[in-house]
């Protein structure tokens with residue numbers, strides 16, 4: 001059984017633990033899945049978006065767009081997504097971010113299984129066969145894990161592949177910029193399972209591909225979901241150096 005610790009609403013942002021170096025931002029960014037209700041001022045969100053827009057893009061096309069939802073607008077979007085999830089209605093994705101089981105060759109299949117085990121079994125204490133508890137956690141995606149700010153990232157449909165790369169750069173820049181303000185994030189592909197719902201609700205035009213969602217806010221340091229740490233392969237496992245050894 002998964003219990004969510006009650007969290008008292010905090011009036012002011014937690015004491016700033018803002019990293020000051022790019023290295024700190026990279027090392028401290030992690031997918032945060034429980035947030036304090038502490039609001040994030042609109043001016044802060046605008047500044048972070050402006051920083052993310054410094055990202056490189058194909059010939060400076062800047063194909064990204066964002067929809068920012070807070071307050072009543074966020075509640076309404078969450079309600080629409082939860083309804084669609086409950087009714088299994090309005091499913092559909094603009095691009096194939098999550099292929100089915102057969103779409104994952106090794107070593108990705110094993111890495112995905114290990115990640116699922118660390119999230120559900122080790123962090124939440126949910127057994128593999130406890131579908132109800134797994135669904136209960138999954139539904140929290142649609143509330144942006146309690147974050148006060150929900151972002152839906154879209155990008156140009158043409159040329160789709162380069163626009164998706166550029167949107168990925170924007171997403172990473174936004175997550176790192178957030179660290180600079182002591183804020184945390186969780187990218188959310190789960191939202192795009194219901195892209196027609198997002199499109200209708202946020203009036204997203206057809207020339208835009210819905211890339212993913214992003215939760216933005218102050219991490220709840222007391223929540224066990226935020227204890228999850230993910231490993232990385234060593235550089236030697238993915239980098240090939242060509243040329244002379246210089247040192």
Ligand SMILES: Cc1cc2nc3c(=O)[nH]c(=O)nc-3n(C[C@H](O)[C@H](O)[C@H](O)COP(=O)(O)O)c2cc1C
Pocket residue numbers: 029030031032033115141186187188189190191212230
């Ligand atoms: C585009 C994208 C979509 C993601 N979608 C989800 C999601 O829907 N729900 C979730 O809990 N985590 C999601 N994640 C988070 C990944 O599980 C996470 O990045 C990965 O396990 C590595 O952990 P870290 O971000 O804490 O370093 C997503 C990550 C990316 C890059």
